[in-house]
Amino acid sequence: MLDRELIRTQPEAVKAGIARKRLDTSIVDEFSRVDTEYRKVRTENDEARAESNRFSKSIGQLMAQGKREEAEEAKAKSKALKDAATDGEERERELEAALRRIELEMPNLPHESVPDGKTEDENVVVRTWGEQPVFSEAPQAHWDIAERLSLLDLPRGAKISGSGFAVYTGAGARLQRALFTFMIDHQTLRNGYREIYPPYLVNRASLVGTGNLPKFEDDLYKADEDLYLIPTAEVPLTNLYRDEILDASDLTIKLAGYSGCFRKEAGAAGKDTRGLLRIHQFDKVELVKFSLPENSYEELESLTADAEGVLQALGLHYRVIEICTGDIGAKGSKQYDVEVWSPGVGRYLEISSCSNFEAYQSRRANIRFRRAQGDKPEHVHILNGSGLATPRLFSAILESFQQPDGSVLLPEALRPYVGFERLGG
RNA sequence: GGAGAGGUCGCAUAGUGGUCUAGUGCGCCGCACUCGAAAUGCGGUGAGGCGCAAGUCUCCGAGGGUUCGAAUCCCUCCCUCUCCGCCA
Known part of the structure; x- marks a missing residue:
């Protein structure tokens, strides 16, 4: 609003x-x-x-x-x-x-700094980190590696739930669980976010607050009359303070929450169907900030850096792109996407999307703050970003760290969480 | 799921149809007293809409109803607590 x-x-x-x-x-x-x-x-x-x-x-x-x-x-x-x-x-x-x-x-307005453009082709690469790993033979895609090492069981996922539902098995399940534990630790212990474990079902008012409703009803799974599965932890985390007036001295509030995420992907049927590229249920650590208006663009930079930090800790090559006005979507004022390099797929894949919504969500959700006693409440600025989503992190790890002998050598930082250093081999 | 109790201005409470433009206490802010503080006294202290302003309207969990008039009566729903049943 x-x-x-x-x-x-x-x-x-x-x-x-x-x-x-x-x-x-x-x-x-x-x-x-x-x-x-x-x-x-x-x-x-x-x-x-x-x-x-x-x-x-x-x-x-x-x-x-x-x-x-x-x-x-x-x-x-x-x-x-x-x-x-x-x-x-x-x-x-x-x-x-x-x-x-x-x-x-009514859509949100773009910040003046956002580059003008019609489509995603005009997004701007603002930086890259690391380099594309070099392989002696053509790198395998994660779906091939996962099948060979029995890390995923996609056929049985389709049997028990339908296409687009992944079953992680054995060491794959272990790696998956290690990933979000590692990320939560990273964001809370290192970057100072407060850990939240939210409900997976929310009411309509919460989805209106974040801007998922009324516009994007088609992409949501509805569980009951006034109960929807969350498409991201952004929804419960942001709505934690719905209809509240915060104390300015408590800002910036930084929350990190792990959750499952459920999306119909109604508009994307037939696109990115292989492996973990686009699935209906996935896991993600979400970062949400409630900021003073005058600090929110600074906070967007550090939020993006916090998301990037996970990839840096794991040694994964990525780039950050600034989304142009035509691709930014209705809700955001400014948005950076972090794209991890997937050597097996041969593409950079979006693994985090960091946005400043300014007061767009806080007006919808009625989240305000007071600068000092007696002052009129003002709307906070709200920001969020993934920190990060696991399916594409999982696949990037398999593809980036695959070895000539067919095994996958896990990054050092992950080993204490997984309990071993190598998948297969 | 069943039975009962309850949701009032930050907190605690009063209010059971007409100065309720919601009282009181605590907290908070201002002023006075004081060298300063405590104590005490006085005054103030919710949100939103419309309006240049004066002002005015709306909000007592949410929504509807009765009435000239509802915090107060009626209906539906939500939430909290206690007990019972079921259950990871």
Whole structure:
């Protein structure tokens, strides 16, 4: 959600921002139309209510003074006003709901520093770390390595759940479990995040708060009337402080949570279907920050660095790209993706997406802070990023550290967690 | 799942149809007293909307209803606590 005052006073600037994202700007005009009407009706109704309240209050006093006749008169007047106001109130509720719908649909604006561009082709590589490992023979893809070493059982995953569900087996399961324990330790012990273990099912209000609803209903698994499986721990972590006013001295709040993640991937059917490239259930350590507005861009840089730190600790080559305005999506103000090199697949794969949402989510979720006693509450800036997602980390490790003898030599940092140094061989 | 109790302004409580524009205590802020502090006294102290402002409207878990008027009465739902049943 954007600041209503901003849309009212600078509609052209809002349109310009939406246009940079290559999204439909007509929603701004729609907002103005409904907002103007809403304020008019609201003011009329407020005045009618005020008048009716005045009569109502006088009734009590007149009764106390024993002026029964005058009281009856006031009663009749008040009722007439009330009846007249009923239509207006219905109209008010309709307009309020319409305004809310528009606000929830209106995209966030890109930060001025975000490079302009139409599609992902215009994203900008801002840095790379490490180098592509060199192999004497063509490196195998992780699905081949995993099958050869019995680390994954994809056919049985398809049998028990359907395509896109992975079963990790034996040493593969052990590695998988080691990965998220290692990452949680890294983010909490080294980078100072507070560990959170969240529920996997959340209510609708939480998904509206982060911006997954109403727009992305199709990608969510729904478990019950008002209960959805989380597509990422971002949802429960961000909503931890929904409808709360935080103390400025507690900011920046840094949370790290491990969770399973569930996504229908409705729009991506048939894409990246092999191995662990795109699956319906995966595991991830998510980082969420609640920041003072003036610090949020600094916090985005360090958040991205915290995500990168995991790859550095494991010695995996990666690059960081800055997402251009046309590819950034509706929610973000600025976004970096961290892409790990997957030598077997032969591509850089997104393993973390770090975003600053500014106040877009905090307005939806009503998360505010107070600078000092007596000050008006302001909306916090909220940021998040994966730190990191395990399937692509799992696959990058297999592919990057495969040995000529067919085994996989695990990075030093991981060995205490896994309990052995080599897969296979 | 069943039975009972309960959800009020940061916390604790009062309020069972009409000065409730929600009282009181604690906490917090300001002022006074003081060399300073404590104690004490006085005043203030929620959020949101509309409005240039004066002001006004909404919010007592959520939503609906009765009434001229609801924290208060009725209905539905949510949550918390106690007991029972079931259960990892």
